[in-house]
Amino acid sequence: MRQVILDTETTGIDPKQGHRIIEIGCVEMVGRKFTKRHFHVYVNPDREVEEEAFRVHGISNEYLADKPRFHEIAKDFFDFIKGAELIIHNAPFDIGFIDHEFARIGGYPKIADVCKVFDSLVFARKKHPGQKNNLDALCKRYGIDNSHRELHGALLDSEILGDVYLLMTGGQTSLGLSSGSDQDSGNDDNPGEIHRLSADRPMLKVVRASDEELKMHEERLDLIDKKSGQSLWRIKH
Incomplete structure (x- = not known):
């Protein structure tokens, strides 16, 4: 738009x-x-x-x-x-x-x-x-x-x-994690500064998982399935 x-x-x-x-x-x-x-x-x-x-x-x-x-x-x-x-x-x-x-x-x-x-x-x-x-x-x-x-x-x-x-x-505008501040208490007078990204910035590089990493991922899900019955990552919505 x-x-x-x-x-x-x-x-x-x-x-x-x-x-x-x-x-x-x-x-x-x-x-x-x-x-x-x-x-x-x-x-x-x-x-x-x-x-x-x-x-x-x-x-x-x-x-x-x-x-x-x-x-x-x-x-x-x-x-x-x-x-x-x-x-x-x-x-x-x-x-x-x-x-x-x-x-x-x-x-x-x-x-x-x-x-x-x-x-x-x-x-x-x-x-x-x-x-x-x-x-x-x-x-x-x-x-x-x-x-x-x-x-x-x-x-x-x-x-x-x-x-x-x-x-x-735009909804949430900052990810401040400090405790005890006005920002953490919901005071909207200090929601964090805006940092404008350049319009001509380069595209982010996409790093894909290797075959070995995908195999290890499936093995981890197998372990979760065994302990919990079914992992959320394998439930089809």
Whole structure:
């Protein structure tokens, strides 16, 4: 399954008030593995960035002045996300802005018509009711290092959200065997750090048993059969 972790930064909080997208960051996963493919672009919104929004992402009007308009990047962006499952933290916010941008230029369907959407914020609230579930809180809860994240950025947030998503949806995440720790007591604030394997790592070597080893294995099962009546390894299910 192809999945795209997506985040946007904007000039403000409501597209109905004329606010626009100024940054898009997407990271691709296939089969729950990062592929190293991504889509990242800054967009000139043809309007001022609100001061409150600037304090969140640090993207200035001056920086955006020479960036492309949305209609110039729309096709490449649409082609990257089309048909994928989008993983978004607080999906209605980002999808609302994206649909608004596509509607402004015309000729594009709504995102829900071409993509599945997984809202990781909704999932986190169900998994951790009554707790903080913003991205920083989830990083702390799942042991993900985001110390390099001083300001929000769409591509960086997408990469971090990808790690959070894999840990939230992947069941057991560590094999800590020490005793007396918070981890052993079931406290999910310290479930162990994520160690991402390289997408281009070599395949593991398959070592098959020799004829002699197979013979010794059968002899051991014969002994177990004799002592217990029948070994579990020879029961056909």
